[in-house]
Amino acid sequence: MSFKSKLKEIRDDITTTFSMGKLQRNRTNRRGRAYIAPELGGGSELLSELIEEQSPWANLPPELLHDVIKRVEGSETSWPGRRDVVACASVCKSWREITKAVVKTPEQCGRITFPISLKQPGPRDAPIQCFIKRERATSTYHLYLGLSPALSGDMSKLLLAAKKIRKATSTDFRISFVGSDFCQTSNTYAGKLRSNFLGTKFTINDCQPPCPRMKSNCKLQRKVRSIQVSPGVPARNHSVATVSYELNVLRTRGPRRMHCTIHSIPISAIQEGGIAFTPLEFNNPADEQSPSLYASKAKHPLIDFISTSHAESSDSICSKMDPLVLKNKAPRWHEQLQCWCLNFKGRVTVASVKNFQLVAAVEPCQNVPVEEQEKVILQFGKIGKDIFTMDYRYPLSAFQAFAICLSSFDTKPACE
Amino acid sequence: MSSSAENPTLTTEITKPSTEIATETAQSAKKINLKTSDDQIFEVEESVAMEFATVKSFFEDAPSSTDTVPLPNVPAKPFSQVIEFCKEQIKFKANPDETEKKKSNSEFVKEKTNEDLVEMIPVANYLEIKDLLDVLNQAVADRIQNRSVEYVRSFFGIDNDFTSEEEALLREEHAWAFEDVDED
Numbered sequence: 235m236s237f238k239s240k241l242k243e244i245r246d247d248i249t250t251t252f253s254m255g256k257l258q259r260n261r262t263n264r265r266g267r268a269y270i271a272p273e274l275g276g277g278s279e280l281l282s283e284l285i286e287e288q289s290p291w292a293n294l295p296p297e298l299l300h301d302v303i304k305r306v307e308g309s310e311t312s313w314p315g316r317r318d319v320v321a322c323a324s325v326c327k328s329w330r331e332i333t334k335a336v337v338k339t340p341e342q343c344g345r346i347t348f349p350i351s352l353k354q355p356g357p358r359d360a361p362i363q364c365f366i367k368r369e370r371a372t373s374t375y376h377l378y379l380g381l382s383p384a385l386s387g388d389m390s391k392l393l394l395a396a397k398k399i400r401k402a403t404s405t406d407f408r409i410s411f412v413g414s415d416f417c418q419t420s421n422t423y424a425g426k427l428r429s430n431f432l433g434t435k436f437t438i439n440d441c442q443p444p445c446p447r448m449k450s451n452c453k454l455q456r457k458v459r460s461i462q463v464s465p466g467v468p469a470r471n472h473s474v475a476t477v478s479y480e481l482n483v484l485r486t487r488g489p490r491r492m493h494c495t496i497h498s499i500p501i502s503a504i505q506e507g508g509i510a511f512t513p514l515e516f517n518n519p520a521d522e523q524s525p526s527l528y529a530s531k532a533k534h535p536l537i538d539f540i541s542t543s544h545a546e547s548s549d550s551i552c553s554k555m556d557p558l559v560l561k562n563k564a565p566r567w568h569e570q571l572q573c574w575c576l577n578f579k580g581r582v583t584v585a586s587v588k589n590f591q592l593v594a595a596v597e598p599c600q601n602v603p604v605e606e607q608e609k610v611i612l613q614f615g616k617i618g619k620d621i622f623t624m625d626y627r628y629p630l631s632a633f634q635a636f637a638i639c640l641s642s643f644d645t646k647p648a649c650e
Numbered sequence: 651m652s653s654s655a656e657n658p659t660l661t662t663e664i665t666k667p668s669t670e671i672a673t674e675t676a677q678s679a680k681k682i683n684l685k686t687s688d689d690q691i692f693e694v695e696e697s698v699a700m701e702f703a704t705v706k707s708f709f710e711d712a713p714s715s716t717d718t719v720p721l722p723n724v725p726a727k728p729f730s731q732v733i734e735f736c737k738e739q740i741k742f743k744a745n746p747d748e749t750e751k752k753k754s755n756s757e758f759v760k761e762k763t764n765e766d767l768v769e770m771i772p773v774a775n776y777l778e779i780k781d782l783l784d785v786l787n788q789a790v791a792d793r794i795q796n797r798s799v800e801y802v803r804s805f806f807g808i809d810n811d812f813t814s815e816e817e818a819l820l821r822e823e824h825a826w827a828f829e830d831v832d833e834d
Binding site: 294295298301302303305306309310315316317318320321322323324325326327329348349392411412413421422516 | 771772775783787788790791794795796797798799802803806808809810811812818819820821822823824825826827828829
């Protein structure tokens with residue numbers, strides 16, 4: 235029996251003893267002072283034993299601790315103060331449990347608290363506003379939470395960092411939770427973005443496996459199988475999305491055109507009442523396949539739909555399991571300025587080939603509400619030398635959004 | 651356990667009625683005896699005792715009782731501080747002034763040691779004094795803000811019960827949360 239439930243039992247015990255005392259007292263009331271005092275036997279002795287063993291605070295009923303932690307969480311809504319919430323979650327197991335219950339996901343509260351928040355979908359309405367700093371000398375990119383370096387200052391929080399590593403036939407952007415360690419075997423490794431030789435096609439790999447029920451999806455099947463036959467090697471790369479840039483063979487001037495296919499997010503996520511998978515904990519590579527680490531909060535019909543083969547899933551063109559596809563919002567040609575323009579609502583100030591806004595690319599049969607189709611899910615653009623803003627929204631996570639933006643940094647001679 | 655010889659001093663000290671209360675509740679200046687877990691008897695104004703929901707419900711069962719009410723979960727030391735708080739609260743009940751009340755509440759917790767808070771919270775919870783619980787919980791929340799995990803552990807006297815594997819994951823989380831914020 236856990237300590238907590240034991241304590242609760244004891245408390246209940248005492249309350250019962252006390253109210254029993256009341257009852258007995260009522261019965262003997264007429265005889266003046268002859269009431270029977272509540273028996274303090276077993277319960278309180280055990281309680282004081284426990285108090286000695288633990289501390290008076292361990293005796294604190296969980297609902298009171300919940301209240302205390304909720305107050306900490308409620309008063310620290312921005313960074314760096316929010317680290318106090320992380321501290322609360324590191325005190326001991328019961329504190330962690332309570333803190334995890336108090337803290338809501340970015341989708342629910344628009345705030346980032348734990349590293350896992352970066353793998354959870356962003357808020358549905360107001361985007362989470364971030365900026366990226368590029369360091370050319372070290373080929374590193376740092377993603378910060380905040381409006382801009384000037385506006386956020388000390389309040390900005392490093393969310394993720396990436397390092398560009400050139401290889402013979404491809405380029406990798408290794409993404410880490412800290413700015414000092416880009417090793418793929420480290421615990422701070424979040425995933426990577428890999429480009430093909432031309433820099434026109436990118437794959438996003440997540441160190442976390444995607445939603446368990448998406449695993450059976452054709453695109454991932456091969457990957458998953460190859461992992462299973464090599465036990466011992468921790469599976470730290472799960473392909474979750476691809477980004478492709480349209481080739482511009484004729485070299486005509488015009489904006490880049492990109493397509494992002496997010497295999498780990500079904501199109502149903504943006505359908506009415508749809509939800510995107512939200513991991514609640516980082517999984518331990520040891521229990522990779524354990525489904526208990528995931529919230530199967532989907533009460534959506536799609537949970538019943540498990541595609542078993544490649545053929546089957548490509549047959550059902552309009553299935554709910556179709557991956558979410560993002561495309562550029564088409565810019566308009568500005569006659570006076572003689573350039574392509576997009577309304578970034580003040581978040582992008584410098585013209586750049588890298589600037590983009592992504593919206594969902596949907597087929598009419600996919601039944602996505604018009605307002606969802608018009609919402610900019612990810613916006614990226616330049617605001618200064620080596621400084622860019624990145625605003626993302628549900629159903630993308632900060633990690634996915636950052637990886638997509640990194641693809642824009644890779645030089646693409648074939649696209650321009 | 652404190653000796654019973656101490657009791658009279660303590661009792662007179664904490665029940666010395668302030669003049670305002672005495673005049674306001676002149677007609678109902680009934681005293682109630684409350685017995686703490688360490689067998690000390692506190693003689694408390696009825697109006698103060700009625701702030702304790704647990705005691706109040708006791709008397710709802712038996713309105714005419716003149717007996718000593720046992721409080722098996724309440725030691726004397728935090729209880730005297732709880733009474734002190736409730737006396738202040740009653741003043742504001744008759745004459746509500748939110749800013750004054752807040753000021754008085756914050757002064758109340760300011761002079762309390764961590765240990766005082768530790769002891770008072772279970773008492774306030776047991777006696778179901780919602781206002782006090784609010785004040786105390788907020789005080790604790792304020793005191794653990796901007797503190798390290800180690801500080802919070804020693805503040806609460808909690809043992810670290812994570813396994814070494816869990817510790818490793820926590821260290822990464824900690825490194826992420828406490829990574830120095832780039833200044834420029």
